[in-house]
Each structure stands twice: as C-alpha cells, then as structure tokens.
Amino acid sequence: MEKENLSVPSSRKDANRNVHKIMEAAKVVFKEKGTEAKIEEIAEKAGVGVGTIYRRFVNKERLVWAVGMEIIEEIRDKQRIDVDLSVPADQKIRLILDEFLLLHHKYGQLHEMLITLSQDTPFGEEIRHILSDVLQVTIREGQEQGIFRNEDPEILEAFVLHIVNASLIKRLRSQMDVEDIPKTIADFVLKGLS
Amino acid sequence: MEKENLSVPSSRKDANRNVHKIMEAAKVVFKEKGTEAKIEEIAEKAGVGVGTIYRRFVNKERLVWAVGMEIIEEIRDKQRIDVDLSVPADQKIRLILDEFLLLHHKYGQLHEMLITLSQDTPFGEEIRHILSDVLQVTIREGQEQGIFRNEDPEILEAFVLHIVNASLIKRLRSQMDVEDIPKTIADFVLKGLS
Amino acid sequence: MEKENLSVPSSRKDANRNVHKIMEAAKVVFKEKGTEAKIEEIAEKAGVGVGTIYRRFVNKERLVWAVGMEIIEEIRDKQRIDVDLSVPADQKIRLILDEFLLLHHKYGQLHEMLITLSQDTPFGEEIRHILSDVLQVTIREGQEQGIFRNEDPEILEAFVLHIVNASLIKRLRSQMDVEDIPKTIADFVLKGLS
Amino acid sequence: MEKENLSVPSSRKDANRNVHKIMEAAKVVFKEKGTEAKIEEIAEKAGVGVGTIYRRFVNKERLVWAVGMEIIEEIRDKQRIDVDLSVPADQKIRLILDEFLLLHHKYGQLHEMLITLSQDTPFGEEIRHILSDVLQVTIREGQEQGIFRNEDPEILEAFVLHIVNASLIKRLRSQMDVEDIPKTIADFVLKGLS
DNA sequence: CATGAATGAGTTTTCATTCAT
DNA sequence: AATGAATGAAAACTCATTCAT
Incomplete structure (x- = not known):
C-alpha cells in the first residue's frame, strides 16, 4: 500500500512539491481542528488553490x-x-x-x-x-x-x-x-x- | 447543574417522555457515529420529528x-x-x-x-x-x-x-x-x- | 417503475405540491437551456430553496x-x-x-x-x-x-x-x-x- | 470561412500535425459524449497536453x-x-x-x-x-x-x-x-x- | 405541541482556462 | 512550442435550524 494509491502520482517536481505542501498544511490544520477542517483552509495554508488539492487527492477522504x-x-x-x-x-x-x-x-x-x-x-x-x-x-x-x-x-x-x-x-x-x-x-x- | 438547564422543561408527561426517547436514541446514534451524527437520524431513531428535538434542546450542542x-x-x-x-x-x-x-x-x-x-x-x-x-x-x-x-x-x-x-x-x-x-x-x- | 423511485415520496400535501412546482419549473428551465441548467435556477423559478429540490430528488440526474x-x-x-x-x-x-x-x-x-x-x-x-x-x-x-x-x-x-x-x-x-x-x-x- | 479562422495558424509542420490529431480526437470524443466532453479527455486521446489545444483553439467553443x-x-x-x-x-x-x-x-x-x-x-x-x-x-x-x-x-x-x-x-x-x-x-x- | 418540509449558508467538487517550467 | 500543474469561479450538494400545517 503505497502513497501513490492515496495521492494521484505525478512525475513532475513542482507537482510533488505541492503534494508535500498540501500534506504539511493538512497536518497543521487537522491537528487544530480535526478532520472537519475545510479544504479551503488547507489550500490557503498550503498556499495553493483548492483545485490543486483535488488534482492530487481524489476527494477529502483520501487526503x-x-x-x-x-x-x-x-x-x-x-x-x-x-x-x-x-x-x-x-x-x-x-x-x-x-x-x-x-x-x-x-x-x-x-x-x-x-x-x-x-x-x-x-x-x-x-x-x-x-x-x-x-x-x-x-x-x-x-x-x-x-x-x-x-x-x-x-x-x-x-x-x-x-x-x-x-x-x-x-x-x-x-x-x-x-x-x-x-x-x-x-x-x-x-x-x-x- | 441539573438536566433542566440542558433540556427545556415541560409540565406535560408526554413531553418528558419525548426527552427520554430522544436522549436514548442520541446515545445509541452518538455511540455509533460520534457527534457528527445527523439530528434527523436521532429523530428517526427516537420516533419523533426533528422539530421535537429542537423544542426540547436549544441546539445540537446542548443535546x-x-x-x-x-x-x-x-x-x-x-x-x-x-x-x-x-x-x-x-x-x-x-x-x-x-x-x-x-x-x-x-x-x-x-x-x-x-x-x-x-x-x-x-x-x-x-x-x-x-x-x-x-x-x-x-x-x-x-x-x-x-x-x-x-x-x-x-x-x-x-x-x-x-x-x-x-x-x-x-x-x-x-x-x-x-x-x-x-x-x-x-x-x-x-x-x-x- | 413508478415516480416514487425518482422523487422521494411524502404523504404530506405541501411536500407534493412542491414536487409539482419543482417539476414544472424544471420543465421550463430544461426546455430553455437543456440539462445543463443550474439547480439553483430551477429552485428560483419554482420558488423553493435548493435544499427542497435535494430533499425530493436524490441528485440532479434523478430530477x-x-x-x-x-x-x-x-x-x-x-x-x-x-x-x-x-x-x-x-x-x-x-x-x-x-x-x-x-x-x-x-x-x-x-x-x-x-x-x-x-x-x-x-x-x-x-x-x-x-x-x-x-x-x-x-x-x-x-x-x-x-x-x-x-x-x-x-x-x-x-x-x-x-x-x-x-x-x-x-x-x-x-x-x-x-x-x-x-x-x-x-x-x-x-x-x-x- | 476557412479552417484558419478557427484554429490558430502555424508554419511548423508538427504544429499542424497536432491540429489534426486534436481534431480527430475531438471527433471521437464528441461522438461518444457530445459537447460536454472534457478538454482534458480530448487532449489525452490526442496525445497532447491541454495547453497545446489552447494554443491551437482559442477556447472550447472554437474547437x-x-x-x-x-x-x-x-x-x-x-x-x-x-x-x-x-x-x-x-x-x-x-x-x-x-x-x-x-x-x-x-x-x-x-x-x-x-x-x-x-x-x-x-x-x-x-x-x-x-x-x-x-x-x-x-x-x-x-x-x-x-x-x-x-x-x-x-x-x-x-x-x-x-x-x-x-x-x-x-x-x-x-x-x-x-x-x-x-x-x-x-x-x-x-x-x-x- | 408535534411534525417534517423548507431553508440557505456553508462545503465539497468540477473543469475551462492560464501559465510556469 | 509543448506540457500538464495550478487556478478559482461556478456548480453540486449537505444539514443544522426554522416554521407552516
């Protein structure tokens, strides 16, 4: 069971950098507010658009x-x-x-x-x-x-x-x-x- | 801190019976799904309308x-x-x-x-x-x-x-x-x- | 195959009146714009909230x-x-x-x-x-x-x-x-x- | 009304080859799904990036x-x-x-x-x-x-x-x-x- | 009082289009 | 020029709470 099953894989460096930024932001936000935190807040904290999160993670559950x-x-x-x-x-x-x-x-x-x-x-x-x-x-x-x-x-x-x-x-x-x-x-x- | 501060009191027996039914249903539903359970599900399990829950409990938090x-x-x-x-x-x-x-x-x-x-x-x-x-x-x-x-x-x-x-x-x-x-x-x- | 499979049934008169209003509005809006018409527009035309549409029709497809x-x-x-x-x-x-x-x-x-x-x-x-x-x-x-x-x-x-x-x-x-x-x-x- | 008015012209042979590939893919995809088909799907079928489609066609409508x-x-x-x-x-x-x-x-x-x-x-x-x-x-x-x-x-x-x-x-x-x-x-x- | 239908603000999710690499 | 990752406006959908019956 590799991470590739959870986030959509990409060979590009910039894409993987964003996956990392999203995960780090998600950790911080989930830590504070639990799983009910809004995707928009995670996107903001990660400095990316919401669409970017959905490009890498099929839906919130997978994130x-x-x-x-x-x-x-x-x-x-x-x-x-x-x-x-x-x-x-x-x-x-x-x-x-x-x-x-x-x-x-x-x-x-x-x-x-x-x-x-x-x-x-x-x-x-x-x-x-x-x-x-x-x-x-x-x-x-x-x-x-x-x-x-x-x-x-x-x-x-x-x-x-x-x-x-x-x-x-x-x-x-x-x-x-x-x-x-x-x-x-x-x-x-x-x-x-x- | 008495229960009366949490549920709205009522002189009618059937009203208090409803409070009891709601609480029991809420225990069962919260047990399964935690606090995120929907009010409607609790109402259904209790056999009352959602309105009845809101008559007895100011909001979900109080329940x-x-x-x-x-x-x-x-x-x-x-x-x-x-x-x-x-x-x-x-x-x-x-x-x-x-x-x-x-x-x-x-x-x-x-x-x-x-x-x-x-x-x-x-x-x-x-x-x-x-x-x-x-x-x-x-x-x-x-x-x-x-x-x-x-x-x-x-x-x-x-x-x-x-x-x-x-x-x-x-x-x-x-x-x-x-x-x-x-x-x-x-x-x-x-x-x-x- | 009855209509009950498409709209969520209800015994209440007001509910069924709304189902009717929604269907009529949807006919008009779909007629003009086809299936891509927005749910919100149908709701507006029907004079109901979007939630009302979703209460009666599981999703847009079913409507x-x-x-x-x-x-x-x-x-x-x-x-x-x-x-x-x-x-x-x-x-x-x-x-x-x-x-x-x-x-x-x-x-x-x-x-x-x-x-x-x-x-x-x-x-x-x-x-x-x-x-x-x-x-x-x-x-x-x-x-x-x-x-x-x-x-x-x-x-x-x-x-x-x-x-x-x-x-x-x-x-x-x-x-x-x-x-x-x-x-x-x-x-x-x-x-x-x- | 010539094709050049619809797709952006290019002197490079490979560019025109791309226009052709895009058009053929679009025909196939539109045939299956109608105009609602996603640009990304056409790009994939054509074996080009979405950006390439937008370089050749001002927007989806023009394609x-x-x-x-x-x-x-x-x-x-x-x-x-x-x-x-x-x-x-x-x-x-x-x-x-x-x-x-x-x-x-x-x-x-x-x-x-x-x-x-x-x-x-x-x-x-x-x-x-x-x-x-x-x-x-x-x-x-x-x-x-x-x-x-x-x-x-x-x-x-x-x-x-x-x-x-x-x-x-x-x-x-x-x-x-x-x-x-x-x-x-x-x-x-x-x-x-x- | 009880009911459950209605509401709509709040979220999630999509996708045409842009833009850094 | 080509790419596909990023964007965000727009659309779909949810659910606590209100209110007509």
Whole structure:
C-alpha cells in the first residue's frame, strides 16, 4: 500500500512539491481542528488553490487517509531507530514512549484521526500492523531478558500503544511540568509490564 | 447543574417522555457515529420529528451536553456504590474499572465525546470532578493501606481514568475473550499503581 | 417503475405540491437551456430553496429522469385518447403527430433529453415502450384497413416517432406558417407509410 | 470561412500535425459524449497536453466549431460527387442518404452538435447552406423529371435532411440488419417525396 | 405541541482556462 | 512550442435550524 494509491502520482517536481505542501498544511490544520477542517483552509495554508488539492487527492477522504498514513510511517521510522539500539528492553520502551509523546505534541487532534483510520479504512490492517510491530519485538526482548512478565506480548503491546492517548496527555499537562510527563508515563507503563 | 438547564422543561408527561426517547436514541446514534451524527437520524431513531428535538434542546450542542451529563451521572452513581463497600482499595479499583468497561461497552464512541465535553464546555470542570472524585478517594485509601505507591493521587487517578479508552478496548476485544478483558486491564493498572 | 423511485415520496400535501412546482419549473428551465441548467435556477423559478429540490430528488440526474418520465407519460396519455377514436388509421396518425408537435412546441430542448434518457438510463426500455405502443397499434390497424403498406409495423413506427424531431421543426418553422407544419409533416409521413 | 479562422495558424509542420490529431480526437470524443466532453479527455486521446489545444483553439467553443465545420465539409464533398453523376434524381437521393448514414455511423452524437451549431453560431448560415444546397438541386431535378411531387423543394429538402437523425438510426439498428437500413430509409423518404 | 418540509449558508467538487517550467 | 500543474469561479450538494400545517 503505497502513497501513490492515496495521492494521484505525478512525475513532475513542482507537482510533488505541492503534494508535500498540501500534506504539511493538512497536518497543521487537522491537528487544530480535526478532520472537519475545510479544504479551503488547507489550500490557503498550503498556499495553493483548492483545485490543486483535488488534482492530487481524489476527494477529502483520501487526503485524510494520506495524512494519516504519513504520520504512521513517521512513527514507524522513529521506532525502528530505537529498537536497533543496544540497551535493555525497558530503556527501549522509554525511548519509544518518548517518541509517541513528541508525535502527540506535534499532531494533537490527529490521534483520534489515526484511531478512526485504523478502524474504518482499507488501510486499517496495515496501520495496526505498523504501530504494533516494533513494540512487540521489544516486549519479547524484555521477556527474554526477564525484565517483563510473561503475558502475551500482543496484549502488553496493546497497553503500551494505547495508553499514550490525547486525553491522558492533556490531563497530565494540567498537573505537571511537561518535561516530567514522559518519565511519569514510562514509570507507570514499565510497572504494568513488570 | 441539573438536566433542566440542558433540556427545556415541560409540565406535560408526554413531553418528558419525548426527552427520554430522544436522549436514548442520541446515545445509541452518538455511540455509533460520534457527534457528527445527523439530528434527523436521532429523530428517526427516537420516533419523533426533528422539530421535537429542537423544542426540547436549544441546539445540537446542548443535546450533546445533555447526553454527556447523563452518562457522567450514571458513572458517578455506579462508582459511589463501589467506593462505599468495605473491601481493600485494589478490589475497589477492580470494581470501578469493571463499571468503566460496562459503560464503554454500552456507549462506545461516547468516551471521546466525554473527553471533548470535559475540555470544551461550561460543564468541563464539573465533569472532571465527577470522574475524578471517587477514584482519588480510593487511591488515597490504597496508599494509606500501603497497597499503592506514594505518587501524587491525582496523577495515578489520571492513569486509571484514561487507560480505559475506546481504542484499547477495541484492540483487546480482537485478542481475547470479552470476559477476560476486565481482569487483564485491572492487572495492568494495579501493577502500575503498586 | 413508478415516480416514487425518482422523487422521494411524502404523504404530506405541501411536500407534493412542491414536487409539482419543482417539476414544472424544471420543465421550463430544461426546455430553455437543456440539462445543463443550474439547480439553483430551477429552485428560483419554482420558488423553493435548493435544499427542497435535494430533499425530493436524490441528485440532479434523478430530477432529469423524473421530468423526462412525466413528459413521456403526458405523451402516452394524449396518444391513448387518439387511438380510441373511431376514425381511419391515417386520421389517427395525423392526430398523434399533432400531439407530438404540441409537445415539441411545449418542451423544445427536452426532445434531446428524452432521446438521451431512452438510451442511457434504467428507464430507457420503458420509455421506448411507452412511445412505441400506441403508434404500433395504429399502424397495424392501418395495415388491416389496407391504408398502409405491409412493412414491419415496428419499423414504420420508428419513422413516425423519430421524424418529429427538434431540428426538423425548427427548420420548418423558418419556412412556413406554424399552423401549416402539422399538415405538412403528416402528408409526408402518410406518403411514407402508404 | 476557412479552417484558419478557427484554429490558430502555424508554419511548423508538427504544429499542424497536432491540429489534426486534436481534431480527430475531438471527433471521437464528441461522438461518444457530445459537447460536454472534457478538454482534458480530448487532449489525452490526442496525445497532447491541454495547453497545446489552447494554443491551437482559442477556447472550447472554437474547437467545437472547427470539428463541426470539418464534418460539414466532408458531407459536402461526398454529396458533390453524387450530384454530378448522370442517374435519375431518386437514385441520387438514395446515394446522398447513404452518405448521411455513413457519416452518422462515423460521428454519432455529432449530429446534434451540428444542429446546435447551425442554430447558435456565426457559421450557422453557412452550415445550413452547405447541407441544403446539393439536396435542393437534386429535388428540383426530380421534380423536373416528374419523379417528385411539386411541393416547395426547400421543404422537401428539410425532410430528407432531418429524417436521418441519431435516434432514428439507433432505433433501426436494433430492429434490422445494418446493411438494410439505407434502403429502408430511402424507401420511406422517396415515398414521402413522390 | 408535534411534525417534517423548507431553508440557505456553508462545503465539497468540477473543469475551462492560464501559465510556469 | 509543448506540457500538464495550478487556478478559482461556478456548480453540486449537505444539514443544522426554522416554521407552516
């Protein structure tokens, strides 16, 4: 499932530059207002005409999908770097949670979007796979190292993945320094895993 | 903040019966489609005309609020029963999590709705208070009993409250028997608290 | 295939009155501008909002179909009266052609619309049937009376049906008094049939 | 009225080759979809960019005109050959109708386009003249030979010209062998003329 | 009061035409 | 000159809210 299925492909540099500008604008606008944001607003933010968006994305739904997929891939790429380090599994979980938090800071509203996407679209299965992959490997690693308990890794992974959600973060932000949030969440999660 | 502030009061029995029918229909429809559901669909499901909804609720926003408040109160009432039992704090947490799960099963999508409500409406403060109150008391109890660690109870409460979210539950449902979900979540949470 | 499949049914009098107003306005506007006429213009002419049109007709295409079908039925009803008279078949053909011409005068541009409809829509078969039915009966009658030649009635009927077309009429109108057109066409057709 | 007035002239051979490619593609696409066909589709079929079409044709309307004129001229050229033969007028009418049918087979939808053109454009007069000229000469010839009745030749010509229309042909095609259509139409027309 | 038809502002979507590459 | 990406005005369509019946 490549991006080409979501945006209409083009060999021209200027076209692809615009696809990028549109996606970046869409991320910003979706972050603020969720999926209900107007296409016109995205076009304005991207500095292109509405027609340009419709030239590259068949309709609004596909734009939403494309943005979602790109964020998912961003998450995956960051996680892959973490998982290749030679540190104990619990350290890796801390790093992965840090990445999640950074992305949440960056994409806010989009968390719900990703959840919706992973349930309602043809890409759902793939999104779920991407999000789960690295975490499960790390959890198995921790189990082999005797750091994590021997529960089904898929289930433990579900907790790690879903505990970092927009509402928890919003809540914690009102109660503690933002810098302390990653450690607090990681402490809770690692106790849950142990 | 009473329901009468959200729905327009009426002395006629059949009018109040309509408010009830509308609220129940709205719960079902919001559960499936979230707040974006159309008023007309709710009216249809309730077996009333759209005009009747607008006679009872100033606008769509107020209907959303009213539905949200009612669920919040349902949650509060159940939790109050749990907290008054004379069992150890960890048992109470298990019971409270069970209630959460039942509500999630019942209201699905509405979790996000409540979160949104607790952030964006005049009732936010009250909603947050209702949701937090019982949990915090129980956590403090557990800390006094030496069962839970001495982290700020407000923060621990945040984890308990927000770990039960629609996406985690949907995910777990695909991986285990529904009956096992409450125990699995409670195990994870209680480890996190300890 | 009933009209209910084309317009959304309603039991209310005011609703049906509007369906009628919309159809009449659409006939007038389509007559002038063809199918490319704007929905907004039809709404204006009908004295209703655009939303009202979309409440009754799922989309523009369906409105076009509905208007087409209504005209077809109008044609059929007129023809049925003619065919029941006790006059020779050639007289009936003259009467039927007169009706055609009146309808053409009334609906102008819509002729092309009907042709397109009879080819491209799910109603095509039905439209063709309605238009052909009465003519074929009359032609057979004429053949039994020895007035028309013994060519396949379906083929003769095709000539009668399709000779009355917008372009011929427009052309003749520039060359003769409008009152003389029916007789001129009928003379030509009846010679063709004999 | 020469083609140069419709397409922008160019000294380069490849440019003129493009005009030709565009016209041929436009004929095909207009034949299928009528004048509502999109410029982009014509460009694609022609294997050129849309910009190239706009370099050669001021706007879509002019492209439509150009295509129409070319077909008209094709008709005229064929008819001229027929009219110069030394056969009776009714034979000539048969030959002319044959040509019409071939053109219809070739250009389908374009018939309506030509009719529209002959009514709405600055070329209307010319188009009507080209289409009428040869037919009228032939009809007068037939009247002198005593084969056709003494109706106004312009009116008889109107019948011959307009009886060959897309809808009649489509209809007949579903009822008889394609090879038999010319004779059937000619028989009907010649009876009408006699 | 209840109803659901009507409304029209607000959005999405299309496509002839322009223009940077 | 050719290209096809970009444009944006214009058209289609939606849906919260009003109001006649």
